[in-house]
Amino acid sequence: MARYDWISLTTDYGLSDGFVAACHGVIARIAPSVRVIDVTHQVPPADVSRGAVVLAQTVPHLPPAVHVAVVDPGVGTARRAVAIEAPQGLLVGPDNGLLPPAAEALGGIRRAVVLDKAEWFADPVSPTFHGRDIFAPVAARLSVGGDLAAAGTGVDPATLVRLPEPIVVVGDGWLEAEVATVDRFGNVQLAAPGEALDRLGELLRVGGVSARRVVTFGETAPGALVVYVDSADRVAIAINGGRAVVALGVTPGDIVHITTA
Amino acid sequence: MARYDWISLTTDYGLSDGFVAACHGVIARIAPSVRVIDVTHQVPPADVSRGAVVLAQTVPHLPPAVHVAVVDPGVGTARRAVAIEAPQGLLVGPDNGLLPPAAEALGGIRRAVVLDKAEWFADPVSPTFHGRDIFAPVAARLSVGGDLAAAGTGVDPATLVRLPEPIVVVGDGWLEAEVATVDRFGNVQLAAPGEALDRLGELLRVGGVSARRVVTFGETAPGALVVYVDSADRVAIAINGGRAVVALGVTPGDIVHITTA
C-alpha cells in the first residue's frame, strides 16, 4: 500500500487547549516517523464551509499526505466518519461536506470508505473527541501503509455529503459571486475563478463603489479599493493598507456584484 | 539512561513573540534529532492552574517525552526549578504546582531533583527567561540521555509545591464541583470525574437551569444545556451550538451545583 511521510491537520480546536497536541501525540505514537503540517486550527467553531475552503486551497501546495480535517458539530451522532482516496492524497474526517472540495483539488474522489472498524480506533472512543480517537489514529495507520479497504466499508462517492455550490454568475460587463472567505488581512475572496475577470474592464464598481483592477496591492494609493486575482486563483477584493471586509461590510455567503464602471 | 525522542512544551508565552521559537532553537541546538510537540502556548499569563489542567489532560496522549512547562510568575526569584521523573515520562519546570498533576497522570512521582547545576544551563542565564535558559536546555540534555541525578539535587517529592485540591462533593442526587477549565468551544469542565454522574438522573438542573444528561452534543436541539462526560473523563456542561460558559456565567474556580431534576 501507499505510504505517506506527511499528515496534515485542519480543525476548529483552537490553540488554547491541548486538543491539537493530543492529535499530534496519537499520530506520534502510531507513526513516529511521520511529520505533521498544521494547516490551521483556527476555523471558527463548527464552521464547516470555512474549513472546507481553507483545506481545499491549501492541499495543492502540500506534499503527498493524509489530510485530517475535523470541523465536526455532529461528532458522536449518526453522521458518518469517512476516508477518501484522491490521486494525490488521502482525506480523513467527518462526512459533512468538509472533505470533498479538497478531494477535488487533489484530483477527484477515487474511492471512499466509511470508517467502521473499531480496531483502527482508540479504545475507548470518546463520543465528543473523534479527532483524537478516530481520525488521528486512522490517518496514522493509513500513513504507515494501512490499506484503505481495510479501514472501512466502501461507499458510493455520490453518497458523500456535499456543501451547496457557491453562487457565481458572470454576464457581459458584470459578475455576481458569493464571498468564499475573508483572510487575515481583511481581503475578501469571492467564489469566482480568476478568469471571470477577463470580460470586465480595468475600472470597476464593487457594490456601487469605484475600484480598479490590479495585479497586486501596491499599484494604487493606500486606501484604494482594488480587485485582483488572488493566490488561489479566485477573484478577490482588497484595500491597499486597509481591510476590504470592513469597507464592504460583507461576510462569507454574501453576494458581491462587480460591474465595469 | 533513558532517551526520549520527544519533548513537549506548555507555556504562557503566547505566539506573538519569539519566545517559543527561542526554546525550540535551544532544543534544536542541543538535541537536533528530538522532535517537539507544542501542547499550548496560550495559557493566560501566570495562570498556573490553567497550565496544570491542560498539561495533565494532554500528556497521557503524547508519546514518551520530556515535558517542559513554563507558567512562571516567580521566574528569577527563590522559587525552585525542578525535574520530576514519572513512570511514563519526565517533567521539567518551576516548582509552583504546575507539574505534579501531569506527573500523577504519567503514573506518579518517582523522583524529583532541584535544578541547581549551572553547567546544564545556558551561560549566562537571563533572570526573566528560564524557559529558554534553564528549562529548555535541561530538557534537551535529559532527552539525549542525560542523567536526572546529575541534573540536580534530589529532593523529597513531598516538598514539591502543589495546587489546592479542587472541590468535588457528590451526594444523593446532587453534585457540587469546581470549574476546572473552559475550552475553546465554551464548554465548562468540572473537576468531578465522569463517574460522579452515575448517581444522577437523565433530567438535571445546573444551577437551577434545566439540562439533560447526554453522551454527545448533537443529541439535543440547538441551544439546549447538556451535561456529559468529556474526553478527559470529567463532568462537563455544554450548549449544543452555543457557549455554556456564557450561559452559566462561570469562571475556573467557581462552584457549580448539578441536581437531579
Add this chain to the structure above:
Amino acid sequence: MARYDWISLTTDYGLSDGFVAACHGVIARIAPSVRVIDVTHQVPPADVSRGAVVLAQTVPHLPPAVHVAVVDPGVGTARRAVAIEAPQGLLVGPDNGLLPPAAEALGGIRRAVVLDKAEWFADPVSPTFHGRDIFAPVAARLSVGGDLAAAGTGVDPATLVRLPEPIVVVGDGWLEAEVATVDRFGNVQLAAPGEALDRLGELLRVGGVSARRVVTFGETAPGALVVYVDSADRVAIAINGGRAVVALGVTPGDIVHITTA
C-alpha cells in the same frame, strides 16, 4: 555549498488561513528532510519594524538556518526580493528593512543577492503571495545546498533598505529611548542596550512615575513598576503581575524617559 538542516519562518500571515501551511508544504516538497521552526506568524499586518525586532532577537537562539521572513506590504511591486548571507546563517525575504537587523545579529552582512532567477521560483508566481512562490522555494533550495550566487544577482549590501535607527540617548542620570516592542505580558522593551542602565540608580522615574531597578519581576510587590535588563539585553519596563504597556500608555516608536529619582 553549505547545507542547512533548519529553516525558520517569520510572517504576518496569522494562523487562521492556510498561508503558513502552504509555505511549509512548499519547503517539504523541495527539501523534505529540512525542519521548520516558526518564529511567529502574528506580526501585525505590514508591521515591518515589529517583524524586524522579533526576528533579530530570536535568530541568535536558533540553530544554523535559512531564515525566511515575510512582512511585505509591497509584495508584487518593484521592491526587491533578496537573500543575505551572514556568518551564522542565511536570510531570505523582501528588501524593505526586515532582514538587516537579524543579519547583524548573525554576525553581519557578508553578501547579498537580488532574487531574480525565475527557475528558483514556483511557476507561475502569484503577484500577492511571494512567501509561497518565491521566498519559501528559494530558501528550500538554499537549504539543500543551492548556491547563493546562483540564486540571484549580487548587490552591494549598502544598497539594502534599512529601517531608521531607533532613538537612544544616554546622559548623566537619565536615559531616553524609543519603545522597540511590547511583548505578550505587556512588558515594554526599549531600544536601549542593558548597559545603558549602568549609570542610573536603583530608584528611578519612568515618565514621571516612580520605579525601581530590579533583576526580575518577583522582587517587588504586585503592581510596582520595575525597570530591568530583559532577556534580549535591552532596557525594559514591567509591572509585577500587571501590564506596563497599559500603565505607561506607550506604543512602539514612542520615546520613554527614565531618570534617576
